[in-house]
Amino acid sequence: MLDVSLKHYLLVAALMFAAGVGVIISRRNAIAVLCGVELILNAAALNFVAFNRYSAPSGRLDGQVFTIFIIILAAAEAAIALAILLNLFQQTNTVDVDEADTLRE
Amino acid sequence: MDIDFGTIMFFALALVAVVPAFMVVLARDIVRVAFWLLASLCGVAGLYILLGADFIGLTQVLVYIGGILVLILFGIMMTSKDPLRQKAGASGQRSVVTGLVTAAIVFAVLAAVVLGVGFEEGKGRSDGSPTTTALGEALLTDYVLPFELVSVLLLFVLCGAAYMARRRREDAHA
Structure with missing residues (x-):
């Protein structure tokens, strides 16, 4: 039976990161793109906690502290992004990222 | 087994x-x-x-x-x-x-890095004791400046989000 090690967690985080990138590439709804960003942030936070568990000097919790900051910043980012999207919806009646191209024309 | x-x-x-x-x-x-x-x-x-x-x-x-x-x-x-x-066609994907x-x-790129680099695995923190006390101590000693900064940031962000998301008055009728 194999032992679960740091590499397994890093591979799980890499899969979640890849899924997040895939969401950002393939979705057109801006809120779904935001969900992809959340997946990527979670993958990064999982890496921090895994490194903290497997390679930090004993007794140190720096990786977990960074994860707390990531979660706080993700909350701030979600609140601001949704406020912007609400404004976009009021202006253009859509949250489709392909149609929000007023500045381009 | x-x-x-x-x-x-x-x-x-x-x-x-x-x-x-x-x-x-x-x-x-x-x-x-x-x-x-x-x-x-x-x-x-x-x-x-x-x-x-x-x-x-x-x-x-x-x-x-x-x-x-x-x-x-x-x-x-x-x-x-x-x-x-x-x-999926209309506004989906x-x-x-x-x-x-x-x-x-x-x-593929990330997996190549993860499997290629030999990360040093120390003993780490494996005793499984509760972390809340230690995290609180870390946040109020080593990380007190980022902690305060991030709380001020959160305050500004929430004020900004509330300001931006509020419903505008109809200016057309004014």
Whole structure:
């Protein structure tokens, strides 16, 4: 039976990161793109906690502290992004990222 | 058969974290996207607890699932006309294939790095004791400046979000 090690967690985080990138590439709804960003942030936070568990000097919790900051910043980012999207919806009646191209024309 | 309980839990939770993450790419409409994201976040919370980070795991449940996901659902309710009936062609997805191919390339690069670099595995923190006290001490001693900065940032962000999201008066009739 194999032992679960740091590499397994890093591979799980890499899969979640890849899924997040895939969401950002393939979705057109801006809120779904935001969900992809959340997946990527979670993958990064999982890496921090895994490194903290497997390679930090004993007794140190720096990786977990960074994860707390990531979660706080993700909350701030979600609140601001949704406020912007609400404004976009009021202006253009859509949250489709392909149609929000007023500045381009 | 001596199968470690922790190993079984790891693979179960990894499945719960990764499979819904890819279902977010494949899901049909925006409400299903949000609920697959919920499943994925639950899996990550379980992995945190399995890694001995009990406080982080519960914070993940409280802030991500109880806060951010509810916020996203409110956003979906307020910005789509018919959220459950958005078909893939109309306003759903650009190209699932492009997304999956990009995801595969990104994963290949990351996996090559993870498997190629020999990360040094020290003893780490493996006693599984509660972390809340130590985290509180770290936040109020070594990390007190970032902690205060991030709380001020959160205050500004929430004020800004409330200001931006409030409904404008109709200026046309004024």
